[in-house]
Amino acid sequence: MPTSLTLTRARLGSGGPLGGLRITDGRITALGPDVTGGDGPVRDLDGRTVLPGLWDAHVHLGQWAKVRHQLDLAGAASAREAAEAVRAYAAATAGAGAGAGPVVGYGFRDGLWPDTPEKSLLDAVCPDRAVALVSGDLHAAWFNSAGLTLVGRAGHPTGLLREGDAFRAVSALPDVPSGVLDGWVADACGAAAARGVCGVVDFHIADNVGDWTRRAARARPGVRVDAAVYPPYLDEVLARGLRTGDALPGTGGLVRIGPLKLFTDGSLNTRTALCRDPYPGLEGTPGEYGVEETPYEELVRLMRRAAEHGIMPAVHAIGDRANTRALDAFAEVGRAGRIEHAQLLSPDDVARFAALGVTAGVQPAHATDDRDVADRHWAGRTGRAFAYGDLLAAGAQLEFGSDAPVSPLDPWIGIAAAVHRTADERPAWHPEQRMAVGDALTASARGRAALAVGDAADLVVVDVDPLKADAATLRAMPVHATLTDGRFTHGPV
Structure with a gap:
């Protein structure tokens, strides 16, 4: 297999100049208007736009594969x-x-x-x-x-x-055989690559480290994977001396240890997200404010144990009370990490994400999917729901995901939702929380705002420059090709 590949007549980034890009041994080694050829194959992109490859920062990959x-x-x-x-x-x-x-x-x-x-x-x-x-x-x-x-x-x-x-x-339901599920997961990864995805954080509730070790032994993963750890499997991971970011042996560096997943509360649709105000119709009942999944003291204990051994905590928090507790726990532990979802926030908590070094792993498609549910069950509070504009203005780092199967594993759906705050003919829902296209692309690319020499050659080539796309085109963005580690995982070979 050639070690060099050159992409020519490409728009280098959304709104960027025309030029070329050379890849050698999986990394970008040259970039600019004068890059026209090299020792290996040359692909003429005919003016298409090359962007940093996209990630889904929150997916339940086994469940997504099954629901298909x-x-x-x-x-x-x-x-x-x-x-x-x-x-x-x-x-x-x-x-x-x-x-x-x-x-x-x-x-x-x-x-x-x-x-x-x-x-x-x-x-x-x-x-x-x-x-x-x-x-x-x-x-x-x-x-x-x-x-x-x-x-x-x-x-x-x-x-x-x-x-x-x-x-x-x-x-407790009968499960499909592991070989069948692995085939379904491989198909799902191929479908993700066809939408420009180069990597995922897999929060499937299972032994993800073991499952991905098995899958990688059978076939090269179609995307990069950060395999989340759940408390029942933490001792085994720690016993092996593995830390967040470490590559799993035998996976070619494509599968790495992800964060420890913990829960503070439930969800909005189920009316179990932990909130400061009662849910309409549930006043006076045991569940009027939602559900506390992990007591605060236990949350802190698990976060501290993980962090002291190099495992990043990732805390599920949807309601405003749950997000306050999660941020309080990060402050007490004194380590950075992630809050997954961050859907409803108290105004005083927005600035704490940046101050504490806590990344907000958010799913913009939920804002459009859940707007009617939120208007009913969080009436009067939706101005601080899915508050991506406020978080960005406060300096927080946002990473986009789908939470598939909760929404489809397609980053363009989330990007369009973040930019336009609507998925139908209705006006934008809380347009003050909109994000610019460039910021949404960065949040979908794990913080990569631009192409750069030395970066891994994880790339997506699209037919339409996102800056010039209307809402419908952005949502259904035509993806010409995807490369992970310098190899085509979708498109021309």
Whole structure:
């Protein structure tokens, strides 16, 4: 394989000049108007734009790979409509022997439904086959009676489980063989590369270090992967002396140790995000302010233990009270790290991200997906929800992700949402929180604002300069090619 590749007649960055770019042994070694050829192949890009390669800084890759093969419930407008989709799917899949396995669906969002998910609805449409439906935010699961029995929850009064109960029930479902899942994950990585993705932070709730070691032994990963660690696997990682950023042996440097994932609260759609104000209609109930997932003292203990051994903490926090607690914990531990989601913020907390060195790992597509849910359940507070403009103005570092499967693993959807704050014909939702195109691209490229000699040759080539793209074109950006470590992972070879 040649060690040198030259890209010519390329626009070098969004709004940049025309020129060439040379790659040698996986790194950019020359850049500018006079770069025209080299020892290896030359690719004429015909004026297309070359950008730093994109990352998805928050994805549940195993779950994303699975839901691509499951019943899609994202469009269901009510519990009854979702149940009818189950009826049709069960009938369509029963003939090929699938009836022995559960009907598994994904993507329902009940936060705005006029009716309530109940096991009786699913029992009526699918009485003899287990049904397990996972919510679009991953924080709730809806089962029929047979499904509850399958996961050891027979007799549950409603069939709708939330937070830890839901996570445990879903994990008890029969899983696909590892070889099948690895194939699905490889396909998902290929699809991500086709959208310009060079790397992901994989927050799949599993033994990610072990899983990615196995996958890399079978085939070269299609993207770079930072494999997140969960508390049950922390001791093993520490025993091996691994730290965040270390390459996993046998992965060619493409898989590295990621952060330790911890939870402070739940989610908005499930009304379990921990907030300072009660949720409408839940006043006076035990869950009126949401759910505290990890007590503060335990959060600090785990963060400190990880940080002292070189593992960066990444703390899930969605509600404003949860974000305050997460920031307080970072201040007490005295180490930098990440807050994942940072959806609702108290005004006094915005500046603390930069002051404490805490990166905000955010998912701009959630702002457009959840605007109606937020307007209902966070009424009067949405001016400080998904407050990317405020965070950027305060000096915080933002990194974009999708939280796939919560939103699709496609960075251009998030970039367009951050820039335009709408995904339909409606006006921008809180346009004061918009980001400039350049800032959104930087947040999608892990802080790489421009091409530079010496950088890894992780690149995306697009047909339209993002600075000249309208909202629809930006969202559906045509990607001509993607290179990771100087190799084409999508496009011409």
